[in-house]
Amino acid sequence: MRIVRGVLGGVDDLIELAVPRTCGGCGFPRVRWCARCEAALHDVPALIRATVDPGVPVWTLGRYDGARRRAVLQLKERGRGDLSVPLGRALAHAVLRLRAWGELAGDVVLVPAPTTAWAARRRGGDVVTAVCRAAARTAEPACPVTVAPVLRAVGAAESVGLSASARAANVRGAVRVRSLPPAGTVVLVDDVVTTGATLAESVAALARRGVPVAAALTLAAA
Numbered sequence: 337m338r339i340v341r342g343v344l345g346g347v348d349d350l351i352e353l354a355v356p357r358t359c360g361g362c363g364f365p366r367v368r369w370c371a372r373c374e375a376a377l378h379d380v381p382a383l384i385r386a387t388v389d390p391g392v393p394v395w396t397l398g399r400y401d402g403a404r405r406r407a408v409l410q411l412k413e414r415g416r417g418d419l420s421v422p423l424g425r426a427l428a429h430a431v432l433r434l435r436a437w438g439e440l441a442g443d444v445v446l447v448p449a450p451t452t453a454w455a456a457r458r459r460g461g462d463v464v465t466a467v468c469r470a471a472a473r474t475a476e477p478a479c480p481v482t483v484a485p486v487l488r489a490v491g492a493a494e495s496v497g498l499s500a501s502a503r504a505a506n507v508r509g510a511v512r513v514r515s516l517p518p519a520g521t522v523v524l525v526d527d528v529v530t531t532g533a534t535l536a537e538s539v540a541a542l543a544r545r546g547v548p549v550a551a552a553l554t555l556a557a558a
């Protein structure tokens with residue numbers, strides 16, 4: 337199947353529909369998610385230094401490779417919406433760990449990084465928000481977590497392939513706060529952090545509305 341992909345793009349989609357049961361993390365047959373990939377996603381969160389410093393601690397669940405990378409790509413690009421559940425579980429565990437470490441306190445409000453309406457349509461929905469909602473379900477009742485999708489990207493084109501400075505310019509002023517999140521410890525969540533430009537712009541947009549961000553947490557760091 338992997339060989340077919342890229343050679344006969346549309347055929348791969350048909351195969352995926354006909355044989356939907358493969359692990360979203362490793363391709364193992366007959367399961368949607370395997371125990372090995374579940375274990376691989378449950379590293380302790382790591383603190384990283386982004387090229388564009390958002391001014392808050394940036395935590396990540398791990399490197400953008402292996403099961404983590406495949407699961408994110410399958411979720412975003414291959415219509416595997418079911419993978420928001422294991423990714424959400426991993427996100428919830430990271431939130432609970434950060435609370436145990438004293439990095440987060442009180443009720444947590446997860447604010448998904450902004451997505452453009454265009455990207456959401458292309459991906460069949462806002463996948464980061466879906467992961468956050470799955471995380472909130474997992475974290476209850478140990479930790480009250482609410483999800484507040486209040487950020488929206490306006491005008492920014494896809495930043496894949498751009499340099500760090502070009503990415504920063506691409507998202508500058510391109511994040512809007514549609515409404516204020518509920519009171520609580522705001523954690524900004526994104527799927528993959530590359531330069532940190534989107535995180536920085538999101539933190540700045542929330543700060544302009546008087547909303548402090550406690551930390552950023554990403555599913556993976558590229």
Ligand SMILES: [Zn+2]
Pocket residue numbers: 359360361362363364369370371372373374403
């Ligand atoms: Zn697997």
